[in-house]
Amino acid sequence: MHIIAKCPGCGAGLPVDAHDAPDAIRCGRCGRDIPLTFTAAVRDDRGVDRCPVCQGGDFYVRKDFAPKVGLAIIIIGASISAVFYWFGRDLMAYSTLGGATVVDFVIYGRLKDLTVCYRCHTELRGTYQRTAPAFDLHTADLLEQEYERRIGRR
Ligand SMILES: [Zn+2]
Ligand SMILES: [Zn+2]
Numbered sequence: 161m162h163i164i165a166k167c168p169g170c171g172a173g174l175p176v177d178a179h180d181a182p183d184a185i186r187c188g189r190c191g192r193d194i195p196l197t198f199t200a201a202v203r204d205d206r207g208v209d210r211c212p213v214c215q216g217g218d219f220y221v222r223k224d225f226a227p228k229v230g231l232a233i234i235i236i237g238a239s240i241s242a243v244f245y246w247f248g249r250d251l252m253a254y255s256t257l258g259g260a261t262v263v264d265f266v267i268y269g270r271l272k273d274l275t276v277c278y279r280c281h282t283e284l285r286g287t288y289q290r291t292a293p294a295f296d297l298h299t300a301d302l303l304e305q306e307y308e309r310r311i312g313r314r
Contacts, residue, residue: 161179161284162177196213216280279304
């Protein structure tokens with residue numbers, strides 16, 4: 161399982177391989193030592209039960225989508241379609257733009273989900289079965305506040 165641990169001090173994302181299961185990592189940005197505790201399920205890529213950073217047990221899943229990639233496809237599609245439009249080929253222009261939108265949807269649908277910790281926003285990726293529910297704003301509000309009080313950010 162591949163993990164992006166979020167530094168409680170500065171919020172930097174630190175890549176960690178759960179297979180190596182280090183006891184702690186040092187934040188490259190603020191130099192803070194972050195203790196990590198991996199459960200057997202996380203280490204063996206079987207599932208996400210406890211967050212290695214904050215030990216929280218509440219997660220949500222979201223699509224692992226890089227918005228920049230989706231935007232780039234639309235922009236390329238739009239520029240090609242503008243060229244067709246310029247030459248008076250309206251139908252080609254519209255179908256190119258439509259095609260780019262479809263490609264975007266296909267890519268979006270094929271993306272794997274990633275699991276995110278509600279409290280510290282640590283991200284987890286792997287081949288395990290996703291069991292966490294979708295994002296819920298109310299839960300996020302409660303758990304983020306609880307976590308920030310605990311690490312003394314509020
Ligand atoms: Zn840091
Ligand atoms: Zn966490």
